[in-house]
Amino acid sequence: MGLTSRSLLYAMVAVAVVCVGLTLWLWPRFAGRGPRALLGRLGSIVGTQLAVVAALGLAVNGNFQFYSSWHELLGLYDDAPAAVGKWGDGGTAGPAGDPSKGLVQTAGPDGLEKVHGLPKGPPEQAGRVESVRIVGRRTRAVDPAYVYLPPQYFQPQFARQRFPVIVALSGYPGGSFLLGQHLRLPQTAARLIRAGRMQPTVIVMMRPTIAPPRDTQCVDVPGGPQAETFFARDVPQALVSHYRVGHDPGGWGVMGYSSGGSCALQLAMRHDRTYSAAAALSPDYKVSSDPTTGNLFGDGRGRVRRRQEHDLMWRLRHLPAPQVNVLVGTSRTGEKNYPAAKAFLAAVRPPMKADAVVLDHGSHNFATWRRELPAALLWMDKQLTFPEDVVGNS
Missing domain, CATH: 3.40.50.1820 (Alpha/Beta hydrolase fold, catalytic domain)
Known part of the structure; x- marks a missing residue:
């Protein structure tokens, strides 16, 4: 799916909603003081936060079009590196x-x-x-x-x-x-x-x-x-x-x-x-x-x-x-x-x-x-x- 596609945004929103629901449902099971309970609380918080931030990031990028593709976001191009490259001598900078x-x-x-x-x-x-x-x-x-x-x-x-x-x-x-x-x-x-x-x-x-x-x-x-x-x-x-x-x-x-x-x-x-x-x-x-x-x-x-x-x-x-x-x-x-x-x-x-x-x-x-x-x-x-x-x- 493309970086700015609505299907990706909707999928990420669904993942965030599921993560929030799972956190609410499983939280009582992580009420203990042992390492498993501690890791469970930490994992649920981190997973939920990442899903919510990713959904918000996709929504903002879809609205403002800061990056139009995964390649542009990561600085990758099919023909050449996108950031700092020699101009000429077989190298380029950007597509x-x-x-x-x-x-x-x-x-x-x-x-x-x-x-x-x-x-x-x-x-x-x-x-x-x-x-x-x-x-x-x-x-x-x-x-x-x-x-x-x-x-x-x-x-x-x-x-x-x-x-x-x-x-x-x-x-x-x-x-x-x-x-x-x-x-x-x-x-x-x-x-x-x-x-x-x-x-x-x-x-x-x-x-x-x-x-x-x-x-x-x-x-x-x-x-x-x-x-x-x-x-x-x-x-x-x-x-x-x-x-x-x-x-x-x-x-x-x-x-x-x-x-x-x-x-x-x-x-x-x-x-x-x-x-x-x-x-x-x-x-x-x-x-x-x-x-x-x-x-x-x-x-x-x-x-x-x-x-x-x-x-x-x-x-x-x-x-x-x-x-x-x-x-x-x-x-x-x-x-x-x-x-x-x-x-x-x-x-x-x-x-x-x-x-x-x-x-x-x-x-x-x-x-x-x-x-x-x-x-x-x-x-x-x-x-x-x-x-x-x-x-x-x-």
């Missing part, structure tokens, strides 16, 4: 893709069937959300994605029209499922487009790590996963090759929440010729190594410089400002990064521009990010230009 089969490949539902409130009906009226796999031509990395295509994408009068695109990144260790089910990104965008408040836009929902369960933080790791190259070069190339999206950076934006928001800022500020705008909800402003990331910056003389260049405050102080527009979402109370957000916004200088969505109160959770999302989408809509080129023009 390796085959670009010759297409840079955007049709995938199974990958949880899409569990997302509530997705557009229903003919695509030319309601739009459509697709489940795909994006394969990097340079990195050979693979990342699952949901792609929201607005109704206009399927309408005859737009048949040759290219569309602006937003690459949306989840936090870690979540994935595209969370962007659909809990952030409700495609549902919110569809509502705004239907109301005429937002231009038709293709939205690509992805997770920020390309080598799960390792948190790659959108960094090109020396000798490891090339996550920055994947999102800054491979993903745009793949999307342009498969969908009718614009070529010019003026039609490209990136957004995310939590670590996905951190990635959005990093990508836009480091690659302003790819992304012209970034919206970050509850981001961090520098990348640091921790047990989930491993060594992100390598060793040797270049380590310090690589770490500094992924510190956005250091970049604002020491490097020319990029020509991008950014939006930061934060809360005065409830978010520990509010002082860092104020310092970042104060450090921005032309030609870079920055705006903010500041709530009076909001914690680091989906309830807060859903409140910020409509404003972030409308802000992003004002930054992106509708592509003038059409299909058939390079």
